[in-house]
Amino acid sequence: MTSSQEFLFLYKNERNIIYSFQSRKRFFMKTTYHTLVFLIFTIITTLLITMNKKWKIILNQQHQLFSLISLVIFLTIYGVIITLEQIRFMRGINYIAAFLLAISLGFLIAVEASWYTLETNINSIFISCIVAIVISGIAFNMKHDVTIYMNQLIMLTFTFMIMACLLFFLSQKIDTTFLRHLYALGGFLLSCAYIAIDTQSISIKNRYNQLATNEYVLGGVQIYFPKQVKMFGNSTRTAARMTTVRMCSNKPKTGGTGTIREAGGAFADMGKAKEDQFFYNLQKEQLKKMHQHLEEEIKNHKKQAEEHQAAIKRHEEKLKELRAAAGEYKE
Structure with missing residues (x-):
């Protein structure tokens, strides 16, 4: 046994x-x-x-x-x-x-x-x-x-x-x-x-x-x-x-070429997605180019914002002058 x-x-x-x-x-x-x-x-x-x-x-x-x-x-x-x-x-x-x-x-x-x-x-x-x-x-x-x-x-x-x-x-x-x-x-x-x-x-x-x-x-x-x-x-x-x-x-046929536009085309198809795997799989060089491009965009937007602020101030001063002139004309 x-x-x-x-x-x-x-x-x-x-x-x-x-x-x-x-x-x-x-x-x-x-x-x-x-x-x-x-x-x-x-x-x-x-x-x-x-x-x-x-x-x-x-x-x-x-x-x-x-x-x-x-x-x-x-x-x-x-x-x-x-x-x-x-x-x-x-x-x-x-x-x-x-x-x-x-x-x-x-x-x-x-x-x-x-x-x-x-x-x-x-x-x-x-x-x-x-x-x-x-x-x-x-x-x-x-x-x-x-x-x-x-x-x-x-x-x-x-x-x-x-x-x-x-x-x-x-x-x-x-x-x-x-x-x-x-x-x-x-x-x-x-x-x-x-x-x-x-x-x-x-x-x-x-x-x-x-x-x-x-x-x-x-x-x-x-x-x-x-x-x-x-x-x-x-x-x-x-x-x-x-x-x-x-x-x-799935990227759109229009919109040009380049890393930024390619990523943008991918994001456009995802609607309200908060995260995107595409970002995580990009190579280092592509990420650097994206980073540089975004920094340039930020600088341009800041410059435009400063120009808009200056224009707003000029318009406000002009408006004050017009109101003052209108008051003198009324008297």
Whole structure:
């Protein structure tokens, strides 16, 4: 008779514990529950930040800086959780660490979400859910065990995070548009890999690198956090580019050329929209040209206002003279 746990030797000096179906089922339900709890905390944090107009302005002005800070905080907490068993198994401390991770992830998503419009964020969430469901379904039914690559994936993740920091510093010196596109593609592929491995590690089927049945807190963390921020970020950028292309194609046929008129044509089709994704996706040179053009317009308007004020004073003095002359004529 097979006991609830037995050892299966897949490689030399390596082993895997096979748990009973009932224990795997209970573990899967607990993991799903904790994932939903952490997800709720993440959503609350994101909404509280993005609904604050002052915070949103600050995040937009210093977007790269806040992205780097939130990424470092998130990476630190996540690294502590997955590497220290004392944190994962100490009841109370593991929940505190998980909730701190949820808050830090919420802040990181809020930084990304504040950069885009509500329509773009909704589209990105929809894209993320579709991609995650499809890849999870494929991974669940896949015969090949991809959990054997867990350690390599973790090392690749830390390398990827370090590259993000280096990319931030490089962007202060050179144009990193092409590098950011490659980074976004790599992030998407890394997210897909995490979805596949995490799905197999908590699934009911027996896999090599299954999580222990008492690690449902870690399971709740792994099934959601590592992939969600990158999947959300890449989906948001994809949806943003789709929004930008659509808005540029809707610009009016008349009105001339140039960045200002092109943006104006896009804004004209949006009616009373207060925010526009087109602004956020313009290149630095275009933004500089827009800034210079607006400054010139402001100077011209100020000059015209001064001329109007001088004309008003002249007319008032002339009116006084006419009234005085009319009074003398009446007498």
